[in-house]
Amino acid sequence: MLDKIKKSQDILASTCEALGRQINIMEVCGTHTVSIFRSGIRSTLPEGLRLLSGPGCPVCVTDQSYIDIVLQLADRDDCIIATYGDMIRVPGKNGSLETKQTKANTKVVLSSEDALQLAKDNPGKNVVFVAVGFETTAPATAVVVKEAAVESIDNFTILSGHKLVVPAMKALLSGKNHNIDAFLCPGHVSAIIGSGAFVPIVEDFKRPCVVAGFEPLQIIEALAEICRQLSAGIAELKSLYGAVVTGQGNIVAQNIIDECFEPADGYWRGLGKIEKSTLKLKESFSRFDAFKRFNIAEIPGEETSGCRCGEVLCGLIEPPDCSLFGKNCTPLKPIGPCMVSSEGACAAWFKYGGQERN
Amino acid sequence: MTTDKNDRILLAHGGGGQLSDELIRRHILPKLENKTLTALGDSAKLDVDSGSLCFTTDSYVVKPLFFNGGDIGKLAVCGTINDLAVAGSRPLALSLSLIIEDGFEFELLDKILESIGQTARSNNVDIVTGDTKTVEAGAADGIFINTAGIGIRLAAAELGVEKISAGDKIIINGTIGDHGMTIISQREGIKFQSRLKSDCAALAGLTCELLEKTSGIKFMRDPTRGGLAATLNEIARSGKKSIEINETDIPIDKTVQAAADMLGFDVFAIANEGKFVAVVSPESAEDCLKICRNHPLGKKASIIGQIIQTKDFPLVELITRIGGRRIVQMPYGRELPRIC
CATH class of the missing domain: 3.30.1330.10 (PurM-like, N-terminal domain)
Structure with a gap:
């Protein structure tokens, strides 16, 4: 393994030298971010190569308004909020699910099935599933929505905050950050949507896209492949995650998403409103839509003063560039979501980076 | 009755x-x-x-x-x-x-x-x-x-974090994270729990043997809550010395690692109930390791790293499998299972 790593590292070094400029590669997946930090890859990169953590952590990209809506619902006596663990510490305008006095009706679940079961077990309450995540978690949400429809579990709704990866990548390149040279594409999401989904990024924006799994060796080889393309002045789509990712992706999962959801315009933290970038329940399942059940309008939320998570997510700054990082904002007392989620860029910098905060 | x-x-x-x-x-x-x-x-x-x-x-x-x-x-x-x-x-x-x-x-x-x-x-x-x-x-x-x-x-035991010096070796008596992942998995009803087993065991037999038969043990601590990460950071902070550990030398059971990965936990921060970390002089490290490996509670014992010179601030650093370096942070409390 060390031979292969050395070979890839040589390609990275020679590319940086040959191009003679800063190379910016964005990883669009929170699991990649963590794996990169945890395996110490950053410490082995040549100086001219910078890895940017993109909008790939589901909790981080969730707009402030969504968090505040969840907190409002948690205040209602007739609701039980079923949420994945990462979400409970994200601060809203008035506290978080963890700090508010609503703990009794906030349940951490490990799966969407657990959320539906909560609804079955509590027929007198409205169970609202905080459905966040990308194309990886959307199928699991769709499955329980269908199940709720078949079994008429009418006290179950979902607050869909599901998001689509490719529209965010396009939005970044179209406006927020032109300095991204290439993308390390997400392994899990690609398994669902297929590597073919990144063709527009390669063809329309001429940026290399390389799909990789989460083993450090494969990540380094993906970076080397990106550098090979950059030095040759080409942009291609490649997948090194062949065993898991196909060109077409998981058709069954895509079909179930299509059956229940349709793309809708929606808000992202840092990126603002992006056309057809979120998943909204179709009309036929609208009775399970918490936005409709509780008559909630989604309007863009204001970010916490001083918090620069939005810029971190766009790759415009690195976490230590934020004046709150490591001082007012730490994993113990997070201000922004990127410090809350275990897959957030700020949390990873804080946990594995070390030097910057001393 | x-x-x-x-x-x-x-x-x-x-x-x-x-x-x-x-x-x-x-x-x-x-x-x-x-x-x-x-x-x-x-x-x-x-x-x-x-x-x-x-x-x-x-x-x-x-x-x-x-x-x-x-x-x-x-x-x-x-x-x-x-x-x-x-x-x-x-x-x-x-x-x-x-x-x-x-x-x-x-x-x-x-x-x-x-x-x-x-x-x-x-x-x-x-x-x-x-x-x-x-x-x-x-x-x-x-x-x-x-x-x-x-x-x-024991008369032979003169332990103290102040005795630690650069070059001392760090020994652990076996795999990490077994207890915590067993509890978490059983609590969450995760299916692979049957292959996970807590390391819960009393260590006095082994520690006494080590202290009686060797002379280079300077400090010991059991990495319970907060796991190996917390214990090493405590040693680094109170001993005012940095620590360097090698990822490839840290014993971790494959099922424990898989369970931790699946649930989004860091094995280094997971509790143990039958492990100790010992800081020993470089001369006695091999003898200590031999004694551990001959004992039922130390069969997978390993020298996982060493005390190094501190630069600005005592840190615990990990040399990763791929030869990179990163910090092992003091865990900050309850870890949350991740979304995907």
Whole structure:
């Protein structure tokens, strides 16, 4: 393994030298971010190569308004909020699910099935599933929505905050950050949507896209492949995650998403409103839509003063560039979501980076 | 009066009257029998030779009460023995306090007491004094246990974090994260739990052997809550020395790693209940390792790293599998399972 790593590292070094400029590669997946930090890859990169953590952590990209809506619902006596663990510490305008006095009706679940079961077990309450995540978690949400429809579990709704990866990548390149040279594409999401989904990024924006799994060796080889393309002045789509990712992706999962959801315009933290970038329940399942059940309008939320998570997510700054990082904002007392989620860029910098905060 | 499996603890069992007496005589004493306890005095009298004593206490509130590899009773005995062991002492006696909920089944209580008795006996430690209290249903998650322990410090044990110096080796007696991942998986009802087993064990036999047969042990600590990451950071901070560990040398069971990865936990921060970390002089490291590997509780022992010169701030650094470096941070409390 060390031979292969050395070979890839040589390609990275020679590319940086040959191009003679800063190379910016964005990883669009929170699991990649963590794996990169945890395996110490950053410490082995040549100086001219910078890895940017993109909008790939589901909790981080969730707009402030969504968090505040969840907190409002948690205040209602007739609701039980079923949420994945990462979400409970994200601060809203008035506290978080963890700090508010609503703990009794906030349940951490490990799966969407657990959320539906909560609804079955509590027929007198409205169970609202905080459905966040990308194309990886959307199928699991769709499955329980269908199940709720078949079994008429009418006290179950979902607050869909599901998001689509490719529209965010396009939005970044179209406006927020032109300095991204290439993308390390997400392994899990690609398994669902297929590597073919990144063709527009390669063809329309001429940026290399390389799909990789989460083993450090494969990540380094993906970076080397990106550098090979950059030095040759080409942009291609490649997948090194062949065993898991196909060109077409998981058709069954895509079909179930299509059956229940349709793309809708929606808000992202840092990126603002992006056309057809979120998943909204179709009309036929609208009775399970918490936005409709509780008559909630989604309007863009204001970010916490001083918090620069939005810029971190766009790759415009690195976490230590934020004046709150490591001082007012730490994993113990997070201000922004990127410090809350275990897959957030700020949390990873804080946990594995070390030097910057001393 | 006999006890059948429908019998349950009542608030009155903590009232100091006939029921309390029956709880002690019928359920507790037979399981823990020894001369000092059976005397049922207000205090236990212990005879010791000259020297110094180590004294510790810990409370146990684990959920579930029974898990693969142990139960709250075994944990309460092992945990306190281990605190005495890593301080360089040979455990002499323990106290046992039970806080039991109204309605708790006697069948479960008997199993826990049996486990306490068996663990204490097999480690040559007597439970010499104790107490029982009952609380209302819902107030104690079934049962809470407190144990305190006294140990006699071994003459050879002169342990202290201030003795640590650059070049010293770090040894651990086996795989990390087994206890915590077993508990988490069992609590969450994850399917691979059957292949996970807590490492819950009493370490005094091994630590005493190490202290008696080698001379280079400078400091020991058991990496319980907060796992290896917390223990190494505590050593680095209080010893004011940086630590460097090698990822490839840290023993981790494959199922434990898989469970941690799946649930989004960092194995370095997961609790152990049968492990110690020892800082030893470079000259004695190989001897210590040999002793560990010849002991049932140290078969997978490994030298995982060393104390290094501190630059600006004492840090724990990991040399990763791919030859990179990163910080091992002090865990910051409860870790949250991730979304995807």
